[in-house]
Amino acid sequence: MSESLWPRRWSAPLAVLVLSGLALSGCGRTPVRFDPATAVYDKFSGESALELTRKVTDFGPRPPGSEALEQSRQWIEKTLSDNGWQIQRQKFTEATPQGDIEFVNLRARFSKQPSASLWTRPTSVLLASHYDTKYYRDLDFSGANDPGSSIGALLEIARVAVENADFAQRLELVFFDGEEAFVAYTPSDGLFGSRYYARQYRKWPDEMRFQAGVLLDMVGDRDLNIRLPRNSPQDLGGKLFAAATELGTRKYFGNSPKEITDDHVPLNGAGLPTLDVIDLDYAYWHTSADTVDKLSAESLQIVGRTVLLMVEKQVAETK
Numbered sequence: 001m002s003e004s005l006w007p008r009r010w011s012a013p014l015a016v017l018v019l020s021g022l023a024l025s026g027c028g029r030t031p032v033r034f035d036p037a038t039a040v041y042d043k044f045s046g047e048s049a050l051e052l053t054r055k056v057t058d059f060g061p062r063p064p065g066s067e068a069l070e071q072s073r074q075w076i077e078k079t080l081s082d083n084g085w086q087i088q089r090q091k092f093t094e095a096t097p098q099g100d101i102e103f104v105n106l107r108a109r110f111s112k113q114p115s116a117s118l119w120t121r122p123t124s125v126l127l128a129s130h131y132d133t134k135y136y137r138d139l140d141f142s143g144a145n146d147p148g149s150s151i152g153a154l155l156e157i158a159r160v161a162v163e164n165a166d167f168a169q170r171l172e173l174v175f176f177d178g179e180e181a182f183v184a185y186t187p188s189d190g191l192f193g194s195r196y197y198a199r200q201y202r203k204w205p206d207e208m209r210f211q212a213g214v215l216l217d218m219v220g221d222r223d224l225n226i227r228l229p230r231n232s233p234q235d236l237g238g239k240l241f242a243a244a245t246e247l248g249t250r251k252y253f254g255n256s257p258k259e260i261t262d263d264h265v266p267l268n269g270a271g272l273p274t275l276d277v278i279d280l281d282y283a284y285w286h287t288s289a290d291t292v293d294k295l296s297a298e299s300l301q302i303v304g305r306t307v308l309l310m311v312e313k314q315v316a317e318t319k
Contacts, residue, residue, distance in 0.1 A: 032166045034316035040167065041308035043160040046301025052079070053152030053220060053300070054292050056131075057144045063135035064178045064192070065101040072131065073104060076155070076175060080108045083159050085173070086118055092196050097182040097189060098135070105193045106131070106175040108158065110168040124170040124318045125311050126213035126272065129154045130179030130193065130263055134286055144292045145282060149220030151175070153304050160308070170315045172210070176263050185261045194263035198270035211318050212236055213274030214311060215264045218282060219303040220295035225281045226253045226303065229260035233273040240275060243310040249302045277307060 055075070062069040077087045090105035111118050129150035133143035142148075154173060161168040178192030185191070201209075214236075219226070228237045237255065244250040260276060267274040284290040 032164075032170055032315050032318075034313050038164050038167075039309070039312055040160045040163050041305050041312055043163060044156055044301060044304035044308055045160075046297035046299070046304065048159070049149075049152040049156040049300040049304055050220070050292070050295060050297040051152075052155045053144060053148040053295060056151050057142050057148045057292055060142050061136070061140060062131070062133045062143070063180070064096075064103055064132050065098075069132060069177075073106065076106060076131065076151070079155050080106075080158055080173070084162050084168075085110050085158055086114070088119060090197065090200075094178070094192050094196070095188070096178075096192070101178075103177040103192050103196070105177055105197055108173040108175075110162055110165070110171065112165050112169070120208065121169075122208055123172050124211045124315045126172050126174060126210045126267070126274070127154060127157060127216070127307075127311065128174040128176060128194075128213065128263060128267075128274075129216045130176040132177050132180055132193075134180040135182050140288050141286065141290065142288075144290050144295055145220050146218045146285060146290060147179070148292070149218060149295055149300060150216035153216050153219055153300055153307075156300075156304055157308060167312060167315060170318070171311075179263050191261070191263060191266055195266045198266035198272070201267070201270045201272060210272055212314055213264070213267055213272050214307055215262065215267070215274055215276045215278075216303070216307070217262055217276065217278040218285070219277060219279060220300050221279050221282050222294060222296040222299060223281075224252045224279060224296070224299040224302060226277055226279050227256035227281070228254070229256050229258060229262070229276050229278070231259040231268070232264065232275045233268070236273060236275040239314060240277070240306065240310045243313065244306045247306055247309060249306050252299075252302055253306070277303065 059072040085108040088107040176193030181190030244253045264274040264276040
């Protein structure tokens with residue numbers, strides 16, 4: 001990626017992250033021991049994730065408020081529900097440079113049986129991606145890598161996680177609307193879905209709060225080069241690197257000296273320590289050439305299995 005593209009997303013130093021909640025209470029959570037015999041990380045299929053990426057990209061450009069985004073939203077909901085996940089639409093309206101727009105975050109939780117208390121039950125880890133594409137007036141941008149790859153990866157995680165129901169019940173999956181800025185990232189443009197989610201999260205009682213979060217964004221590049229931004233929690237980054245070392249994928253993961261404006265920023269600011277797993281070294285970023293042929297099932301599998309192993313062990317640490 002050329003240096004001229006970095007300023008469109010990389011931010012100036014942000015406020016110090018609020019990470020004081022790392023040792024959060026696990027009250028009400030059912031213990032889940034990490035057992036290699038029942039672990040699901042190695043069931044993640046890069047080919048399946050790539051096919052899911054292809055399907056969501058086929059909806060075409062999907063900026064907030066568009067009919068194409070609603071169609072993709074319904075497809076995401078059906079894909080999740082077919083695997084036993086229950087979905088909650090989190091709707092809100094915000095002023096944007098394009099006028100007032102209704103945004104919809106998709107929250108998903110798994111339960112062995114339908115439960116009225118599903119959305120008030122303590123869980124452990126948030127896994128997230130955005131699902132909108134950047135708005136362009138005159139560009140056909142379908143966003144295979146940004147955000148198709150992370151949607152495909154998160155849906156594949158949803159598929160394999162339910163093979164260990166106790167583990168799946170400790171997760172919340174969120175697909176954020178409105179991550180992309182219409183003009184440029186400011187306090188009133190971009191990160192609409194994660195900022196709204198973070199405002200609601202601040203109201204949650206302590207016993208409901210997550211132990212950690214992982215944001216996936218642009219994870220399918222054939223030339224995989226995940227670099228964790230400087231404004232990601234260092235301890236979670238260490239756990240991801242440990243999982244990568246165990247799986248022999250460590251060379252694909254590293255740290256960046258730069259900070260980034262992405263959906264993890266509002267979450268960290270709300271006291272939810274969230275790692276941003278992103279490969280921004282992508283020559284086709286925010287161009288019409290961001291198409292599925294630039295992606296790799298192998299890259300998706302490397303990221304998916306590494307993140308899942310890290311999350312399974314993270315869940316096992318929760319008291």
